[in-house]
Amino acid sequence: MKVTNIIITGLGGQGVLTAAGIVADVAFRCGFEVKQSELHGLSQRGGSVTSDVRFGREVFSPMVPSGEADFLVVVAPDQMEVNRPQLRAGGVLIAPEAIDITKLTNRKSFNVALLGVLSRQLDIPETVWLDAIRAAFPEKLHAANLQAFNHGRKGA
Amino acid sequence: MTETNRRLLSGNEAVALAALHAGVALGTGYPGTPATEILEEFSALGGRAQWAPNEKVAAEVALGVAFAGARALVTMKHVGLNVAADLLFTAAYTGCDGALVFVSADDPGMASSQNEQDSRRYALAAGVPMLEPADAQEAYDFTAAAIELSERWKIPVLLRMVTRVCHSKELVSSRALTQAATAPHFDHAYKVRVMIPAYARPAHRRLRAKLAEMAVWNEQCDLNRIIGGDRSLGIVTSSAAYLHAREAEPTASFLKLGLTYPLPIEKIRAFAATVKRCLVIEEGDPYLTEAIRAAGIPVETKPEMYRFGELNVARVRRILAGDTSPEPPPVPGKPPQLCAGCWYEHTFDVLKKLDCLVSGDIGCYTLGALSPWEVMDSVVCMGASIGVGLGLRHVLPPELAQRVVSVIGDSTFVHSGMAGLAEMVYNPPPTGHVVVILDNSATAMTGFQEHAGTGRTLDHEPTGKISFEDLGRALGIKNVFVVDPSRNTEPFEHLLKDCLTNNQLNLIILRRPCMLIAGKVKGYEKAAAQSCSPVKAE
Numbered sequence: 248m249k250v251t252n253i254i255i256t257g258l259g260g261q262g263v264l265t266a267a268g269i270v271a272d273v274a275f276r277c278g279f280e281v282k283q284s285e286l287h288g289l290s291q292r293g294g295s296v297t298s299d300v301r302f303g304r305e306v307f308s309p310m311v312p313s314g315e316a317d318f319l320v321v322v323a324p325d326q327m328e329v330n331r332p333q334l335r336a337g338g339v340l341i342a343p344e345a346i347d348i349t350k351l352t353n354r355k356s357f358n359v360a361l362l363g364v365l366s367r368q369l370d371i372p373e374t375v376w377l378d379a380i381r382a383a384f385p386e387k388l389h390a391a392n393l394q395a396f397n398h399g400r401k402g403a
Numbered sequence: 404m405t406e407t408n409r410r411l412l413s414g415n416e417a418v419a420l421a422a423l424h425a426g427v428a429l430g431t432g433y434p435g436t437p438a439t440e441i442l443e444e445f446s447a448l449g450g451r452a453q454w455a456p457n458e459k460v461a462a463e464v465a466l467g468v469a470f471a472g473a474r475a476l477v478t479m480k481h482v483g484l485n486v487a488a489d490l491l492f493t494a495a496y497t498g499c500d501g502a503l504v505f506v507s508a509d510d511p512g513m514a515s516s517q518n519e520q521d522s523r524r525y526a527l528a529a530g531v532p533m534l535e536p537a538d539a540q541e542a543y544d545f546t547a548a549a550i551e552l553s554e555r556w557k558i559p560v561l562l563r564m565v566t567r568v569c570h571s572k573e574l575v576s577s578r579a580l581t582q583a584a585t586a587p588h589f590d591h592a593y594k595v596r597v598m599i600p601a602y603a604r605p606a607h608r609r610l611r612a613k614l615a616e617m618a619v620w621n622e623q624c625d626l627n628r629i630i631g632g633d634r635s636l637g638i639v640t641s642s643a644a645y646l647h648a649r650e651a652e653p654t655a656s657f658l659k660l661g662l663t664y665p666l667p668i669e670k671i672r673a674f675a676a677t678v679k680r681c682l683v684i685e686e687g688d689p690y691l692t693e694a695i696r697a698a699g700i701p702v703e704t705k706p707e708m709y710r711f712g713e714l715n716v717a718r719v720r721r722i723l724a725g726d727t728s729p730e731p732p733p734v735p736g737k738p739p740q741l742c743a744g745c746w747y748e749h750t751f752d753v754l755k756k757l758d759c760l761v762s763g764d765i766g767c768y769t770l771g772a773l774s775p776w777e778v779m780d781s782v783v784c785m786g787a788s789i790g791v792g793l794g795l796r797h798v799l800p801p802e803l804a805q806r807v808v809s810v811i812g813d814s815t816f817v818h819s820g821m822a823g824l825a826e827m828v829y830n831p832p833p834t835g836h837v838v839v840i841l842d843n844s845a846t847a848m849t850g851f852q853e854h855a856g857t858g859r860t861l862d863h864e865p866t867g868k869i870s871f872e873d874l875g876r877a878l879g880i881k882n883v884f885v886v887d888p889s890r891n892t893e894p895f896e897h898l899l900k901d902c903l904t905n906n907q908l909n910l911i912i913l914r915r916p917c918m919l920i921a922g923k924v925k926g927y928e929k930a931a932a933q934s935c936s937p938v939k940a941e
Contacts (some may be wrong), residue, residue: 258737271572275411275574280573280574281574283411284570284572285570285571293740293742295736307646307649307650309567309646310567312716313715313731320666325737329734332734333734348608359429370561388590
């Protein structure tokens with residue numbers, strides 16, 4: 248089985264690492280081997296943040312090899328062009344325009360809304376996503392994040 | 404009975420979990436990306452963890468724990484090991500009764516550091532065994548192994564991490580680590596622990612004997628693994644480089660080293676003899692390559708251009724192909740910046756307006772080196788702002804010397820600024836000097852860790868607190884000022900202007916908690932007041 252390569256990119260404070268953690272948890276819940284790599288530290292000061300998630304039967308490097316991403320999820324528009332070369336030919340770009348932020352209960356859930364869009368592309372049961380989202384946030388944030396996910400997944 | 408449990412953990416979390424499972428009595432260290440989360444996680448899991456003022460003090464405390472027969476973990480980033488190195492070299496001689504594990508995280512590619520030193524050289528130089536985990540599972544397993552090795556050979560062990568191991572998550576199987584720790588005790592083993600020359604000479608011989616014994620043991624050790632494959636290519640590797648190499652050339656034969664000092668040289672020799680082409684793939688310095696070649700084993704290694712930066716699958720492919728053509732530029736990241744509204748902005752404006760020569764230091768304020776301020780004239784290592792500023796003042800002509808100011812943050816000041824103040828009092832430059840402490844009441848850059856100047860422990864509980872202004876006065880600095888820098892910058896500007904040219908010693912403390920933690924700090928203070936009130940009422 249081929250390894251699935253996902254890159255999530257944005258700026259510090261946009262929930263890039265949270266989103267990547269949810270994807271990794273989803274893959275784990277499905278029984279895949281999974282690796283997630285990230286760089287933080289200075290990124291806490293509004294710099295760019297990128298996290299790689301890889302899953303499949305056997306995964307070695309924690310980093311998606313350059314130009315081999317199957318999916319590129321872009322949370323900040325200004326990170327799109329610089330990261331586009333990370334996509335393989337035929338890879339799927341999930342751009343911030345995919346979501347109308349005004350349709351979200353909480354604008355901070357934009358990252359999770361993009362995961363809703365991503366989820367359409369992956370053959371993973373919706374319930375697994377919902378469980379992983381619930382596990383990633385305190386209870387008071389569940390409703391907003393589930394709404395955002397649902398909006399991204401179904402346009403609802 | 405062994406309990407098996409699989410969880411998605413980062414390398415840092417895995418070290419913390421293993422430390423907990425292995426019965427580490429105390430974890431200590433100083434925050435530094437990428438190693439910071441180890442102690443925070445150890446504490447969150449229920450371990451006893453504390454921040455020390457700096458890595459050397461942390462290492463001293465940890466050695467004391469190990470002298471008492473208990474298990475100690477001391478964590479730091481690579482440059483922190485430089486600070487702790489004084490202890491490391493001689494603790495290798497004294498050895499320890501309990502376990503002493505140094506966790507040091509290198510940062511190849513400098514995601515968040517001032518250099519990309521390869522700390523593996525320390526194991527060789529100090530003579531301490533070294534383990535190099537490649538991923539989070541190995542971070543767990545090798546932490547447990549480090550504790551076992553440390554107790555078995557009574558020697559400090561270096562667990563050398565890198566950023567990708569610290570911050571990459573994968574599924575980690577944990578288990579019950581059954582070997583119980585001995586109860587803390589004290590032996591008057593002064594001939595072993597008092598390192599006067601008469602006792603240190605035999606101690607050095609004991610150390611070399613231990614290492615020779617370990618080298619033999621390492622030949623059969625399962626921390627080094629052979630992954631059989633095509634005999635036309637053999638790859639000797641360690642750390643995260645192994646993962647990239649395995650992916651780049653899955654059919655090759657691998658000798659994946661885990662215990663990389665002292666090296667299992669005969670195992671490497673035998674492996675090299677079984678393959679047609681033997682190549683060393685390692686990140687950073689040619690540490691393995693040099694040792695293997697010195698043993699007379701012919702191996703290929705990477706071209707010099709791959710010493711710089713992190714390795715990844717693409718770069719390993721290039722190394723395998725001997726490709727030295729220019730590499731495609733990495734994805735340009737957006738540089739970090741000060742948070743909008745940070746009061747440091749106003750401070751930088753004043754430094755710029757007064758045309759100061761700024762001897763800077765390590766922290767959020769290092770960002771003052773970037774546009775639009777570009778006010779930092781030098782930033783070298785923790786605490787260097789004060790000494791470097793003094794050196795400039797000593798020799799520059801007065802009109803230039805009187806523009807020199809040392810700028811240091813609160814946590815960095817606690818780390819290694821106090822000795823700088825002592826130097827200033829002891830050897831004052833003819834034009835005096837100005838030290839500005841930017842006190843935002845946190846180790847902000849690494850994620851708001853506490854320190855001895857905040858009056859709160861790692862867990863944000865109340866504890867003793869150092870007053871920088873009292874300290875300055877106690878050291879004999881007469882001009883000590885505390886200023887709130889948040890709104891009106893005029894008082895600071897006038898004060899600094901005066902101090903720069905008054906030919907005296909001046910300490911200016913700009914104090915305002917970082918706006919990102921102000922709310923949290925109030926919460927800690929409220930919780931502390933509540934927990935204290937019943938005691939006070941009695």
